[in-house]
Amino acid sequence: MTDLNRLTIAAASAGLAKGEFSARELTQSCVDAMDALSDLGAFITPTPDLALEAADQADAKRKGGEDVPLLGIPLGIKDLFCTEGVQTTAASKILQGFVPTYESSVTTNLLRDGAVFLGKLNLDEFAMGSSNTTSYYGNVVNPWQSASKPDMQLVPGGSSGGSASAVAARLCLGATGTDTGGSIRQPAAFCGITGLKPTYGRCSRWGIVAFASSLDQAGPMARSVEDCAILLGSMAGFDAKDTTAVDTPVPDYTAELSAGVKGLKIGLPREYRVDGMPAEIEQLWQQSAQWLRDQGAEVVEISLPHTHSALPAYYIVAPAEASSNLARYDGVRYGFRADAPDGLPEFSSLEDMYATTRGEGFGAEVQRRIMIGAYVLSAGYYDAYYNKARRVRSLIARDFTEAFEQVDAILTPTTPSAAFGITEEPSGVEMYMNDVFTVPASMAGIPGISLPAGLSSDGLPLGVQLLGRPFDEVGLLRVAQSLEDAAGFTATPQLMA
């Protein structure tokens, strides 16, 4: 049997259950794919031997009559999740060689359900970025190529760029991602796959390297809405080790996938029309609305008045929390420690050792953000910046609460552009604009999903985003499934194993 690596999780599970192939054969096909397309840079630490061993164990369990939801399914794990005995770097030099002695709660849940881990996926350093060009371990390449410039390497988006690239190139059946301001949804859109950011608190953050704790949320990335639903069912759940993990039962996320959208009300927020957005993105958005209308949904225009305040507020809240979270990297307890500078035998002070370690261990974008964070939290500026941003955040959350009194889901484009070239990457604030459509939902903590809905005129995938009520992932996935069915997106990337 060939091309097992191209199966969806649902199809692979069915094939495994029927005995059409073994978990070892399925995993071997992914390992071969990872070898063939290693130039994508999707993995920081591939673990093929551990994967094949785990696949054998899955086959043995199946023979023994065990049946768990992901038994023998090969997945990639974003290198932000701590994995016991396997290096976890957060794509930073400062964590090079860090081998956790514990397993994150989300990956523990996936292992409980029988998943096979293929290795640790590349990302932007500490998940800070939208292009996967800030990793200490090299850029990730998008497996898609544009029609006009097929030789130009494109970014996969970020920060979960390795996850998106690996899923799109068929190196794994699904992957974990994390989303702080769009880090699941934006790369999913750039790589033509489906990515779900659950409601804040739905998945435990314990054991995930922290970026901005009031925003960080783990979620699935896969090649169908159904596969995301299956993965979320395993990833989600209460965890006493995360004080913000919510103690509500995990429903069957696949239960209502075929329920359709008849009678549902979908909102199109008028503020998501931004200057300079390509006409084809606007067209795809309207086309997606029409697809939902054709299936019986009522589509109405709504207003989310504080949409454009979300990004500036995010660039206060996220760096502030990052500066606090990243204070732990000091060269004392784990990771990289710098040598004394300029051939001196000793540091002049302990603080000098910390600052030299951090100056050498963190990349430029991380340094920028923790300096911004330290500045907006400093005496005299805390109220003007940090508290102001948190007040604006209340307004953003209120916009969504009011919108969901009128509509069941909100439809928007995922990104204001298709994937761009690694060498034509925008800088600074312009780069931040990538997340203009994804950040508002992060600030409000509500769930969002991006799915591929069409191709740009240059042959690159474009995503649309659906946003739902807090903890109504079941309802969100139901609308997403309808949209996926109508869009019928079957295009595949040029680089595919």
Added chain:
Amino acid sequence: MSITRETVEQAARLARLTVADADKDRLAGELSAILGFVEQLNAIDTSDVEPLTSVVGATARMRKDAVTAGDEPERILANAPDRVTDFYAVPKVVE
């Protein structure tokens, strides 16, 4: 708001970062651009809005104040750059 070299030095000190002299002007420009971008928030009236502290409205859970883990020096020190017996070690410094 325009960030000066001195402010860069202060932020670097607060963030415990050694920043090369040659990078300070560049950083001043980059930080100014970010702070200039976020300044648009000042146009929003938030006088009657409380800062958002939790998106899920959760209250802190209570637990028994009891020791639940410990006595695992090997697991805790496994990644230490340097150690002496069961302690983290730091380089000798001249204070």
